[in-house]
Amino acid sequence: MSIGSVLGSGLQGVQKGFTTVNQAADKIAKVSDSSDPSGDLTESAVSLQQGKIQVQASAKVIETADKTIGSLIDIKV
Secondary structure (H helix, E strand, O other), X not given: OOHHHHHHHHHHHHHHHHHHHXXXXXXXXXXXXXXXXXXXXXXXXXXXXXXXXXXXXXHHHHHHHHHHHHHHHHHHO
């Protein structure tokens, strides 16, 4: 596995996490705007947290790949 593919995977994870967060936030906003109090916020809150964790984990992947690239450059130079 190359460093480029690791960075790509990390970026995809961040994008997926942001998408999850945006969808959950949209559902929460729609429930709060509606006059129907039966809307379930639990699922949206869980999705919001999952998106947050996805972004954090993917950011760590990118950070680790960046450090690895820096180490490889230091070794090469």
